[in-house]
Amino acid sequence: MRMRKRHNLAPRMEACAAYLIEDPAALRGEWLAAFPEQNRLYVELGCGKGRFTVETAKAEPDAVIVAVEKVPDAMVLAMERARDAGLTNVRFLDFDAANLASIFAPEEIDRLFLNFSDPWPKSRDAKFRLTAPGFLRLYAELLPVGGQIWFKTDNGPLFAWSLEQLESEGWALSEVTDDLHKNGPTGVMTDYEAKFTAEGLKIHRLVATRTPETKTTAAGPVPRLRNAALGDARGSKKPRPPEDALRLVPATLPLCHAYFRQFQQSPELFEDPERCLPYVYDARKVDAWFAQRQARQNERRFYALLEEEPIGELVLKKIDPVQRRCELGICLVNDHYKNHGYGTAAERLALRLAFEELGMETVLADALLANTRSQRSLQKAGFRFVSEDEHFKYYRITREEFLARVGEKTT
Numbered sequence: 452m453r454m455r456k457r458h459n460l461a462p463r464m465e466a467c468a469a470y471l472i473e474d475p476a477a478l479r480g481e482w483l484a485a486f487p488e489q490n491r492l493y494v495e496l497g498c499g500k501g502r503f504t505v506e507t508a509k510a511e512p513d514a515v516i517v518a519v520e521k522v523p524d525a526m527v528l529a530m531e532r533a534r535d536a537g538l539t540n541v542r543f544l545d546f547d548a549a550n551l552a553s554i555f556a557p558e559e560i561d562r563l564f565l566n567f568s569d570p571w572p573k574s575r576d577a578k579f580r581l582t583a584p585g586f587l588r589l590y591a592e593l594l595p596v597g598g599q600i601w602f603k604t605d606n607g608p609l610f611a612w613s614l615e616q617l618e619s620e621g622w623a624l625s626e627v628t629d630d631l632h633k634n635g636p637t638g639v640m641t642d643y644e645a646k647f648t649a650e651g652l653k654i655h656r657l658v659a660t661r662t663p664e665t666k667t668t669a670a671g672p673v674p675r676l677r678n679a680a681l682g683d684a685r686g687s688k689k690p691r692p693p694e695d696a697l698r699l700v701p702a703t704l705p706l707c708h709a710y711f712r713q714f715q716q717s718p719e720l721f722e723d724p725e726r727c728l729p730y731v732y733d734a735r736k737v738d739a740w741f742a743q744r745q746a747r748q749n750e751r752r753f754y755a756l757l758e759e760e761p762i763g764e765l766v767l768k769k770i771d772p773v774q775r776r777c778e779l780g781i782c783l784v785n786d787h788y789k790n791h792g793y794g795t796a797a798e799r800l801a802l803r804l805a806f807e808e809l810g811m812e813t814v815l816a817d818a819l820l821a822n823t824r825s826q827r828s829l830q831k832a833g834f835r836f837v838s839e840d841e842h843f844k845y846y847r848i849t850r851e852e853f854l855a856r857v858g859e860k861t862t
């Protein structure tokens with residue numbers, strides 16, 4: 452997690468020192484004895500800012516929640532939340548999960564929570580994933596048979612890879628879902644989960660239970676992790692083609708901010724390139740811009756997401772439900788994503804949505820005369836050139852033409 456350095460970290464930690472365990476090794480084997488009012492021990496690895504920690508502690512007063520986090524700048528917020536809620540059954544450790552065995556005794560933990568763990572996408576870093584076999588064997592040591600890992604993530608490749616590791620390490624899997632909140636929000640959400648869910652992302656979840664067959668550290672050397680890059684959990688390191696890598700999601704204010712934080716102005720968007728001034732992000736202006744655009748009638752706005760990054764903004768505007776016609780506009784966030792096929796792939800996704808979900812019969816588009824890149828992209832997406840004037844070239848595509856193209860691609 453990229454984390455800003457917090458001002459006044461030391462005094463803020465000091466102000467909630469009662470929640471920090473400075474010498475956790477001293478409690479090894481004695482955790483529940485130190486909390487006589489609680490009867491089970493939950494450990495959360497990588498608690499971040501602690502929304503889940505605090506809400507779980509509130510919901511389960513009979514459990515002790517020990518939250519482990521190696522970035523104190525995040526953890527201080529979690530500690531402040533626990534203090535402000537007046538909780539007595541939660542404690543924090545500024546600690547690396549790799550060393551858990553030095554602070555918990557065998558079978559001492561009843562349940563482990565892994566929420567939105569860092570994916571470490573490169574193959575050579577796979578061993579740092581909190582669901583890597585080395586970690587799973589450590590957890591198997593610290594949980595009794597029947598003890599559980601509760602794992603949630605938004606990251607599909609990490610989830611698929613973790614399922615494979617858990618299976619080959621002999622964990623019993625249950626409650627496996629690729630869309631936890633399909634029927635509405637369920638369970639206690641983490642900070643990341645709340646944000647991703649609001650953005651329309653799907654959340655994966657599973658429960659892994661230790662069985663007598665689960666491998667522990669006694670099982671010998673952990674398997675070597677080969678070809679474990681997460682772009683493709685099955686081992687290929689080839690980047691995914693743009694049309695597979697992109698998703699289109701409805702515009703939200705957090706996505707709009709994420710987009711404008713990365714936005715760079717491009718001369719090709721101006722008829723007079725002299726008028727292209729550098730863009731400077733201003734949160735308040737983005738708020739106002741978003742509110743104004745969302746209030747527009749007959750307009751639907753989307754972001755094209757690459758992984759979780761909004762790399763393009765798309766709009767279907769002047770939606771005419773009688774003529775079944777609308778116009779498509781697109782703006783990629785900066786030059787980094789141009790000339791790689793992302794614009795065309797995003798336009799195709801928007802066309803699919805316009806024809807298949809909005810029931811349009813015709814979609815129109817235009818591009819500045821000088822913007823040959825955009826003109827090429829529209830044509831690759833399937834648009835036909837119709838006409839031009841002294842400013843723009845104009846394009847159109849009908850549902851029939853679009854479906855014929857889709858058919859060609861799939862046959």
Ligand SMILES: C[S@@+](CC[C@H](N)C(=O)[O-])C[C@H]1O[C@@H](n2cnc3c(N)ncnc32)[C@H](O)[C@@H]1O
Nearest residue numbers: 452497498499520521547548566567641642643
């Ligand atoms: C992506 S954040 C998720 C935070 C929180 N669980 C949530 O869902 O909102 C992952 C967190 O795990 C922490 N983390 C990653 N590896 C860790 C490790 N080996 N030991 C302790 N914390 C770790 C990171 O510092 C980061 O705060």
